[in-house]
Amino acid sequence: xxxxxxxxxxxxxxxxxxxxxxxxxxxxxxxxxxxxxxxxxxxxxxxxxxxxxxxxxxxxxxxxxxxxxxxxxxxxxxxxxxxxxxxxxxxxxxxxxxxxxxxxxxxxxxxxxxxxxxxxxxxxxxxxxxxxxxx
Amino acid sequence: xxxxxxxxxxxxxxxxxxxxxxxxxxxxxxxxxxxxxxxxxxxxxxxxxxxxxxxxxxxxxxxxxxxxxxxxxxxxxxxxxxxxxxxxxxxxxxxxxxxxxxxxxxxxxxxxxxxxxxxxxxxxxxxxxxxxxxxxxxxxxxxxxxxxxxxxxxxxxxxxxxxxxxxxxxxxxxxxxxxxxxxxxxxxxxxxxxxxxxxxxxxxxxxxxxxxxxxxxxxxxxxxxxxx
Amino acid sequence: xxxxxxxxxxxxxxxxxxxxxxxxxxxxxxxxxxxxxxxxxxxxxxxxxxxxxxxxxxxxxxxxxxxxxxxxxxxxxxxxxxxxxxxxxxxxxxxxxxxxxxxxxxxxxxxxxxxxxxxxxxxxxxxxxxxxxxxxxxxxxxxxxxxxxxxxxxxxxxxxxxxxxxxxxxxxxxxxxxxxxxxxxxxxxxxxxxxxxxxxxxxxxxxxxxxxxxxxxxxxxxxxxxxxxxxxxxxxxxxxxxxxxxxxxxxxxxxxxxxxxxxxxxxxxxxxxxxxxxxxxxxxxxxxxxxxxxxxxxxxxxxxxxxxxxxxxxxxxxxxxxxxxxxxxxxxxxxxxxxxxxxxxxxxxxxxxxxxxxxxxxxxxxxxxxxxxxxxxxxxxxxxxxxxxxxxxxxxxxxxxxxxxxxxxxxxxxxxxxxxxxxxxxxxxxxxxxxxxxxxxxxxxxxxxxxxxxxxxxxxxxxxxxxxxxxxxxxxxxxxxxxxxxxxxxxxxxxxxxxxxxxxxxxxx
Numbered sequence: 037x038x039x040x041x042x043x044x045x046x047x048x049x050x051x052x053x054x055x056x057x058x059x060x061x062x063x064x065x066x067x068x069x070x071x072x073x074x075x076x077x078x079x080x081x082x083x084x085x086x087x088x089x090x091x092x093x094x095x096x097x098x099x100x101x102x103x104x105x106x107x108x109x110x111x112x113x114x115x116x117x118x119x120x121x122x123x124x125x126x127x128x129x130x131x132x133x134x135x136x137x138x139x140x141x142x143x144x145x146x147x148x149x150x151x152x153x154x155x156x157x158x159x160x161x162x163x164x165x166x167x168x169x170x171x
Numbered sequence: 172x173x174x175x176x177x178x179x180x181x182x183x184x185x186x187x188x189x190x191x192x193x194x195x196x197x198x199x200x201x202x203x204x205x206x207x208x209x210x211x212x213x214x215x216x217x218x219x220x221x222x223x224x225x226x227x228x229x230x231x232x233x234x235x236x237x238x239x240x241x242x243x244x245x246x247x248x249x250x251x252x253x254x255x256x257x258x259x260x261x262x263x264x265x266x267x268x269x270x271x272x273x274x275x276x277x278x279x280x281x282x283x284x285x286x287x288x289x290x291x292x293x294x295x296x297x298x299x300x301x302x303x304x305x306x307x308x309x310x311x312x313x314x315x316x317x318x319x320x321x322x323x324x325x326x327x328x329x330x331x332x333x334x335x336x337x338x339x340x341x342x343x344x345x346x347x348x349x350x351x352x353x354x355x356x357x358x359x360x361x362x363x364x365x366x367x368x369x370x371x372x373x374x375x376x377x378x379x380x381x382x383x384x385x386x387x388x389x390x391x392x393x394x395x396x397x398x399x
Numbered sequence: 400x401x402x403x404x405x406x407x408x409x410x411x412x413x414x415x416x417x418x419x420x421x422x423x424x425x426x427x428x429x430x431x432x433x434x435x436x437x438x439x440x441x442x443x444x445x446x447x448x449x450x451x452x453x454x455x456x457x458x459x460x461x462x463x464x465x466x467x468x469x470x471x472x473x474x475x476x477x478x479x480x481x482x483x484x485x486x487x488x489x490x491x492x493x494x495x496x497x498x499x500x501x502x503x504x505x506x507x508x509x510x511x512x513x514x515x516x517x518x519x520x521x522x523x524x525x526x527x528x529x530x531x532x533x534x535x536x537x538x539x540x541x542x543x544x545x546x547x548x549x550x551x552x553x554x555x556x557x558x559x560x561x562x563x564x565x566x567x568x569x570x571x572x573x574x575x576x577x578x579x580x581x582x583x584x585x586x587x588x589x590x591x592x593x594x595x596x597x598x599x600x601x602x603x604x605x606x607x608x609x610x611x612x613x614x615x616x617x618x619x620x621x622x623x624x625x626x627x628x629x630x631x632x633x634x635x636x637x638x639x640x641x642x643x644x645x646x647x648x649x650x651x652x653x654x655x656x657x658x659x660x661x662x663x664x665x666x667x668x669x670x671x672x673x674x675x676x677x678x679x680x681x682x683x684x685x686x687x688x689x690x691x692x693x694x695x696x697x698x699x700x701x702x703x704x705x706x707x708x709x710x711x712x713x714x715x716x717x718x719x720x721x722x723x724x725x726x727x728x729x730x731x732x733x734x735x736x737x738x739x740x741x742x743x744x745x746x747x748x749x750x751x752x753x754x755x756x757x758x759x760x761x762x763x764x765x766x767x768x769x770x771x772x773x774x775x776x777x778x779x780x781x782x783x784x785x786x787x788x789x790x791x792x793x794x795x796x797x798x799x800x801x802x803x804x805x806x807x808x809x810x811x812x813x814x815x816x817x818x819x820x821x822x823x824x825x826x827x828x829x830x831x832x833x834x835x836x837x838x839x840x841x842x843x844x845x846x847x848x849x850x851x852x853x854x855x856x857x858x859x860x861x862x863x864x865x866x867x868x869x870x871x872x873x874x875x876x877x878x879x880x881x882x883x884x885x886x887x888x889x890x891x892x893x894x895x896x897x898x899x900x901x902x903x904x905x906x907x908x
Contacts, residue, residue, distance in 0.1 A: 038582070077477070080584050111248075113246065113248045113249045116224075124282055125278060143225070
C-alpha cells in the first residue's frame with residue numbers, strides 16, 4: 037500500500053519510520069531539507085524535498101497510486117490546501133489531516149476533510165487520568 | 172453589494188482604499204492588530220482583526236451578506252482555504268484569489284476558485300512579449316484559458332495591410348472584435364480595411380495563435396522564434 | 400549471558416540476518432539438485448543434498464542464535480547493515496563451494512572458494528578443472544550463482560522478507576546498490592527480480608532457438624541458453640565449456656549475448672524507468688552517455704590499432720574478435736572470443752592498456768556490472784568541468800551544476816568527493832593486485848590485465864589465472880573480487896567490526 041505523508045516534523049517522521057518498517061511504501065514530503073534529515077539516511081522509503089502541494093512533487097511521491105495521504109504539517113492552511121488537492125484533483129481514497137489549531141475544527145468540517153484532533157485527544161486522555169477512568 | 176477583502180498587506184490595503192473611493196461597501200479582515208490600527212487610521216471602513224480562515228471571524232465581517240470575497244494574503248494556500256470556506260460554508264457568489272505561484276492557478280481553478288489574479292504571470296507575459304518582439308500580445312485569458320484575447324500590432328511588411336476584413340482567411344476559431352486606430356476603437360465589419368499601425372483585437376484560443384502569426388508574417392521576417 | 404547481549408547486541412543482529420540470507424540462498428540449491436535428478440546424475444544430486452543440508456543447518460543456527468535480539472526489535476544500524484551484507488557473502492562463499500569440493504573438480508578448498516566468489520561477484524574467472532565434463536547439475540549451480548550474485552543475495556533475501564523491514568534498506572546498501580525503485584526496499588528487491596526474470600525468459604528463449612539453429616540438441620540448447628543467458632545478464636562470464644563463447648562459433652549467438660550483457664550492465668533504475676514508459680531516460684541518463692562515449696572510443700581505438708598491427712583487418716573479424724572483447728570487458732562480462740594468451744601475444748601493449756582502462760571503468764551503478772561504474776566517471780568528469788567553469792566566470796556568480804540520473808541531482812562537493820574516493824579505492828586495489836602479480840614473476844602487462852579483470856569483476860583472462868597460481872595470489876584475487884563487487888565500504892565495516900570484537904575480547908581477559 038502506498039502512503040504519502042506530508043510534513044516531516046516529529047509526528048510526521050515518527051509516523052513515516054514506523055509505517056515504513058511495517059512494510060508500506062512511504063513517501064514523505066517537506067519543504068525543508070533539514071526536517072527530512074530526521075528520517076535518517078537509512079530510511080526505507082522516499083524522502084522528497086519540495087512545496088507540499090506542488091503537482092510535480094506530488095506526482096514524484098506517487099500520488100496517483102496512493103491509498104492514503106496524511107497531512108501533518110504545523111500549518112493548518114497548508115494541510116487544508118494539500119488535502120483538497122489530494123481529494124478533489126487526485127482523487128485519493130483516504131485523506132486525513134491533523135488539526136493544529138482546535139478553533140479550525142469547523143473549517144475542516146465545512147470542507148469535508150477527515151481529521152485527527154491531537155489537542156482534543158490528549159486533553160481527553162489527561163482528563164481520564166485525572167478522573168481515574170480506565171484508559 | 173458588499174465585498175470582503177482578506178489580507179491587509181500592500182495589496183489589501185490599496186484595494187480597500189480604491190474600492191472605498193469608488194463608493195463600494197467593503198470590509199477588510201487582517202490578522203495583525205498593529206496593521207489593523209494603521210489601516211483604520213487611514214481609511215474609514217469596517218476593519219475586523221482576526222484570522223480570515225476562521226468561520227467566526229468571517230461571520231463577524233458579515234460574510235452572510237457578502238456577494239464577493241477577495242483573498243489577497245501573501246500565501247497562496249491561505250487564499251485557497253478562504254475561498255473554499257466562502258463557497259462551501261457560506262455560498263458566496265464569487266471568490267477571487269491572489270496567487271503568487273502561477274503553477275497553482277490550474278489547481279485552484281479546478282477546486283472552484285472563480286477568479287485568480289497572478290501578477291507573476293502578467294509580468295512574465297509582458298517580459299516575454301518584449302523579448303519575442305512578437306506581434307501577438309496576450310491581453311486576457313477567459314474561461315480557464317480556453318479563450319484568450321490577443322492584440323496584434325500591424326506593422327510594415329504585414330500581409331494584412333490594406334486588406335478588407337472580409338477577405339482575410341482566418342482560422343475558424345478566431346474572431347476579430349475591434350481595431351484600435353489612433354487611439355480610437357473601431358467596431359469591425361466585413362468592409363473595414365486594415366491599415367499600418369492598427370492594433371487588432373482577436374478572440375481566439377492558444378492553439379490557434381501560431382497559425383495567426385503565420386498568416387501575418389511576410390517572407391523573411393526577423394522573428395523566426397516559435398512560441399512553444 | 401544477559402549482560403553480553405545488552406553490551407554487544409550487534410553480534411546477535413548480525414547473526415540473525417546473516418542466517419536469514421544464508422537460508423534464502425541455500426534453498427536455491429534445490430534447482431541444481433532437481434536438475435541432477437532429472438539428468439540422472441546421482442552423485443552430483445547427493446552432493447547438492449549434502450551441501451544444502453549443511454547450509455540450511457548453518458543458517459538456522461545463526462538465526463536461532465540471534466533470535467532473541469530480533470524479537471526485541473532493536474534498531475539495525477548502518478554498520479550492522481554493511482556487516483551483514485559482507486559477512487553473508489563470505490559465509491556463502493564457503494557454503495556454496497561444498498558442491499564443487501564434493502564433485503572433485505577442484506584441486507583445493509581455496510580453488511572452490513575462488514570459483515564461488517568469482518560467481519557471486521559476477522567476475523567469471525575459473526579455476527575448476529575439466530569444465531567440459533562437469534555434471535549438468537554443477538554447471539547449473541555455477542551459473543545460478545552468477546545470476547543470483549548479479550542481482551545480489553541480499554536482494555534475494557529481501558524479496559521474501561515478510562515482516563520487520565527495520566534496517567532492510569541498510570543491508571541492501573551494504574551490497575553496493577542504493578537505488579530506490581519504489582519507496583520500500585522490499586518492493587525494490589521484488590521489482591529487480593521481476594525485471595531479471597522477464598529478461599531470463601526472453602533471453603533463454605532467444606538463445607535456445609539460436610542454439611538449436613547452430614546444431615545443438617534441444618535439451619542441450621536449452622541448458623546452454625539458460626546458462627549463457629544467466630552469465631550474460633549478470634555480466635558474469637561463466638560458460639558451460641572451457642572455450643567460453645568460442646564454443647559456439649556463431650556470429651548470431653555472440654550478437655545475442657552482446658544484447659543481453661549490455662542490457663545487464665545497465666542500471667536497474669534505468670530498466671524500471673523504461674518499463675514505466677519514460678523512454679527519454681535512455682538519452683538523458685548520465686551513465687548511458689558516459690558508457691556510449693567510452694565504449695565507442697575504446698572500440699574505435701582498439702580496432703584501429705589491431706588492424707594497423709595486421710592482426711584483424713577485415714570488418715567482421717574486427718567486430719567479432721576486437722569489439723566483442725572490448726564490449727565484454729567494458730560491461731565487465733568476461734565472455735572471451737579469443738584465447739587468453741592471444742591477448743598477451745597479439746594485442747600488444749596499446750590493446751592491453753585499452754582493455755585495462757575499460758575494465759576498470761566498468762558498467763552502470765546498481766546493475767550487475769563492476770568497475771568504477773559509469774556514474775562515478777560521469778560525476779568526476781562533470782565535477783572537473785564545473786570547477787573549470789567556476790574559475791572562468793566572475794567571482795560573484797553562483798553556479799550550481801546538475802546531472803541527470805533518473806532524477807535530477809545537484810553536483811555538490813560531497814557527491815564528487817564520494818565518487819572520487821571510491822575510484823581511488825579501486826585504483827589502489829588494482830595497484831596492489833598488479834604489484835603482487837609482478838612479484839611472482841608475471842609480466843607487467845599480464846599482471847595489470849588480470850588485476851583489472853579481478854578488480855572490475857570482469858573475468859577475461861590473459862593467462863595468469865590458473866590452478867597452479869601461487870596461493871597468495873588466489874587469496875588476493877578473491878579479496879579483490881569481493882572488495883570490488885561490494886564497493887569496499889561493507890567489507891571495511893566487517894573488518895572493523897571483527898577487529899573491534901577481538902579487541903574487546905582481549906581487553907576482557
